[in-house]
Amino acid sequence: MQIYMPTNVYSENNCVMNHSKELAVLGSKALLVTGRHSSQANGSLEDVKHALQEEGTAYVIFDKIEENPSIETVMQARELGIQENVDFVVGIGGGSPMDAAKAIALMIANPREDERILYEACELGCLPVAEVPTTAGTGSEVTPYAILTIHARRTKQSISHRIYPALALIDSRYLKTESLNTLINTTVDALAHLIESYLNTNANSYNRMYSEKGLRLFAEIKDDLLQCRRFGGEPKQTLSDDVFDQLMQMSATAGMAITHTSTSLPHGLSYPVTYEMGVPHGKAVGIFLPGFLKFYQGKEDVRLALGQMCFAGVQDFTEYLDELLGKVEISDDLWKKDVEMIMGNQAKLKNYPFAMDEETLYKFRR
Ligand SMILES: [Fe+2]
Numbered sequence: 001m002q003i004y005m006p007t008n009v010y011s012e013n014n015c016v017m018n019h020s021k022e023l024a025v026l027g028s029k030a031l032l033v034t035g036r037h038s039s040q041a042n043g044s045l046e047d048v049k050h051a052l053q054e055e056g057t058a059y060v061i062f063d064k065i066e067e068n069p070s071i072e073t074v075m076q077a078r079e080l081g082i083q084e085n086v087d088f089v090v091g092i093g094g095g096s097p098m099d100a101a102k103a104i105a106l107m108i109a110n111p112r113e114d115e116r117i118l119y120e121a122c123e124l125g126c127l128p129v130a131e132v133p134t135t136a137g138t139g140s141e142v143t144p145y146a147i148l149t150i151h152a153r154r155t156k157q158s159i160s161h162r163i164y165p166a167l168a169l170i171d172s173r174y175l176k177t178e179s180l181n182t183l184i185n186t187t188v189d190a191l192a193h194l195i196e197s198y199l200n201t202n203a204n205s206y207n208r209m210y211s212e213k214g215l216r217l218f219a220e221i222k223d224d225l226l227q228c229r230r231f232g233g234e235p236k237q238t239l240s241d242d243v244f245d246q247l248m249q250m251s252a253t254a255g256m257a258i259t260h261t262s263t264s265l266p267h268g269l270s271y272p273v274t275y276e277m278g279v280p281h282g283k284a285v286g287i288f289l290p291g292f293l294k295f296y297q298g299k300e301d302v303r304l305a306l307g308q309m310c311f312a313g314v315q316d317f318t319e320y321l322d323e324l325l326g327k328v329e330i331s332d333d334l335w336k337k338d339v340e341m342i343m344g345n346q347a348k349l350k351n352y353p354f355a356m357d358e359e360t361l362y363k364f365r366r
Pocket of ligand 1: 138189190193267281285
């Protein structure tokens with residue numbers, strides 16, 4: 001058994017300012033990688049700029065990361081980074097900017113290479129990366145994964161390189177400006193990470209500690225989240241500071257879980273749904289979680305996972321998720337393509353501890 005978690009993680013109020021020195025020590029000039037709006041609205045970009053100014057560290061901003069970032073965007077940011085001679089990268093935002101930051105850091109460190117190296121198995125250097133998450137979902141602040149959109153293949157895929165952030169600065173206050181839908185979708189993403197890591201070929205008693213902790217955190221907040229969905233409105237008016245803290249902890253813990261096991265079939269099945277239908281990542285993964293649990297062959301492990309979440313059974317879990325997420329209809333054509341694609345995806349299939357066939361997969365669709 002092995003456990004390896006090299007990212008230096010801080011989680012507290014005012015985290016970025018409190019740890020400005022640890023951030024600045026990563027280099028002499030930073031590329032701040034973010035999206036167009038949310039990091040400005042929630043104050044995270046301002047905090048990072050302020051922290052670097054305090055330490056006298058230069059920076060340049062690339063704020064064009066789209067949802068489900070493409071290789072083209074990564075290459076555009078790389079050009080800016082090389083031009084500006086940056087020597088570290090800070091990802092600020094949800095999974096998209098954080099994942100992109102890792103790929104950009106890799107590409108800047110290898111200026112003579114083109115984008116093909118992202119998906120080649122080879123040893124490459126990489127600039128140091130710090131991550132400041134503003135959603136509670138992907139856990140990218142602690143994982144070595146970077147998932148990019150490959151337009152040529154009409155799907156998303158993790159790059160071939162494992163890039164651990166050197167530093168993760170987590171502050172749950174950034175969650176408070178999120179919309180209800182984003183908060184729910186990202187929470188379901190983190191939940192999927194916990195479940196897919198727990199029920200995984202690579203699961204062992206060390207890394208299952210992360211899933212168990214995260215699933216218990218979810219059990220504590222799941223009713224608050226459902227209440228929030230039932231009554232609508234802004235999450236910050238309904239949820240307490242403690243719930244926001246627990247959501248951030250759950251997401252980071254889930255990230256630590258998949259760092260050791262990777263994800264499984266629900267994630268693999270979700271990527272074409274996101275690409276073809278524009279369904280947000282967490283919601284797309286949530287479509288497949290009930291079927292994954294229902295048809296998983298290790299029934300005792302499913303019972304244990306449901307118990308950590310305080311659900312009586314798969315039916316109970318399914319009803320909860322249906323109400324929280326709403327249903328998504330997938331066309332027969334897309335579903336057929338999706339199942340065919342996953343049956344050819346050895347990386348995901350090997351994380352499922354039992355034999356899988358098309359007939360069973362077809363039953364996953366809710
Ligand atoms: Fe995910």
